Amino acid sequence: xxxxxxxxxxxxxxxxxxxxxxxxxxxxxxxxxxxxxxxxxxxxxxxxxxxxxxxxxxxxxxxxxxxxxxxxxxxxxxxxxxxxxxxxxxxxxxxxxxxxxxxxxxxxxxxxxxxxxxxxxxxxxxxxxxxxxxxxxxxxxxxxxxxxxxxxxxxxxxxxxxxxxxxxxxxxxxxxxxxxxxxxxxxxxxxxxxxxxxxxxxxxxxxxxxxxxxxxxxxxxxxxxxxxxxxxxxxxxxxxxxxxxxxxxxxxxxxxxxxxxxxxxxxxxxxxxxxxxxxxxxxxxxxxxxxxxxx
Numbered sequence: 001x002x003x004x005x006x007x008x009x010x011x012x013x014x015x016x017x018x019x020x021x022x023x024x025x026x027x028x029x030x031x032x033x034x035x036x037x038x039x040x041x042x043x044x045x046x047x048x049x050x051x052x053x054x055x056x057x058x059x060x061x062x063x064x065x066x067x068x069x070x071x072x073x074x075x076x077x078x079x080x081x082x083x084x085x086x087x088x089x090x091x092x093x094x095x096x097x098x099x100x101x102x103x104x105x106x107x108x109x110x111x112x113x114x115x116x117x118x119x120x121x122x123x124x125x126x127x128x129x130x131x132x133x134x135x136x137x138x139x140x141x142x143x144x145x146x147x148x149x150x151x152x153x154x155x156x157x158x159x160x161x162x163x164x165x166x167x168x169x170x171x172x173x174x175x176x177x178x179x180x181x182x183x184x185x186x187x188x189x190x191x192x193x194x195x196x197x198x199x200x201x202x203x204x205x206x207x208x209x210x211x212x213x214x215x216x217x218x219x220x221x222x223x224x225x226x227x228x229x230x231x232x233x234x235x236x237x238x239x240x241x242x243x244x245x246x247x248x249x250x251x252x253x254x255x256x257x258x259x260x261x262x263x264x265x266x267x268x269x270x271x272x273x274x275x276x277x278x279x280x281x282x283x284x285x286x287x288x289x290x291x292x293x294x295x
Contacts, residue, residue, distance in 0.1 A: 019086050
């Protein structure tokens with residue numbers, strides 16, 4: 001095989017973005033607000049995230065797919081393939097988790113509807129702006145992923161089995177955090193378009209997430225549970241807390257010289273690849289394609 005032909009056949013796994021098929025085993029015996037310290041406010045936010053991820057992942061994939069035919073570099077082509085594969089599998093596993101939430105009577109379809117509505121508004125804009133919006137949301141999810149892998153309070157307060165899904169998702173978010181942005185740069189994306197994307201995501205997507213969260217709290221009869229809501233708020237938005245640590249990184253997206261690789265997580269990713277998928281990895285028993293992912 002020629003060098004050119006070999007380059008064309010690169011896979012996502014060969015460029016560090018392997019789609020990993022995982023069959024998670026979710027417990028049917030846990031408490032209702034099991035995800036985060038039995039706290040309704042915090043647990044329901046993660047229900048919102050899980051409901052929002054499948055439509056969000058589809059939007060991300062489509063916004064990149066719009067420009068796939070413009071990519072000539074074989075490495076970036078392979079990275080896009082890996083990105084697509086990882087995002088598709090994230091959507092699949094979150095749908096399985098969402099089935100568990102449905103069994104428990106949690107209306108996980110509500111955040112999915114709200115977020116789909118917000119994303120449909122973004123689809124009214126140009127494909128370039130849709131891709132810019134994806135890079136904005138990927139910036140958010142990359143920093144959220146870093147928190148999932150480093151925030152000790154989250155680890156200490158969360159359901160151990162549920163954490164495995166979030167650890168896998170977080171690792172792969174970091175592995176592909178630059179792909180959509182590299183495509184955006186390839187098509188000549190500008191700082192002005194990034195600023196516009198920030199406004200659009202802030203106008204259409206973030207309100208959908210917050211509204212869904214509040215609506216779930218109302219449906220669960222937890223909106224005025226002051227003691228638990230204070231506790232959950234501190235866990236999410238207090239000093240050094242999960243969401244606070246994410247939000248402080250958001251303004252970086254609008255810097256002139258911004259690039260996702262400025263979030264240096266290579267050592268963190270390698271440590272978690274070993275922890276999850278090494279010979280004694282925590283997920284090796286539910287990992288279906290280790291040979292393929294190894295390239």
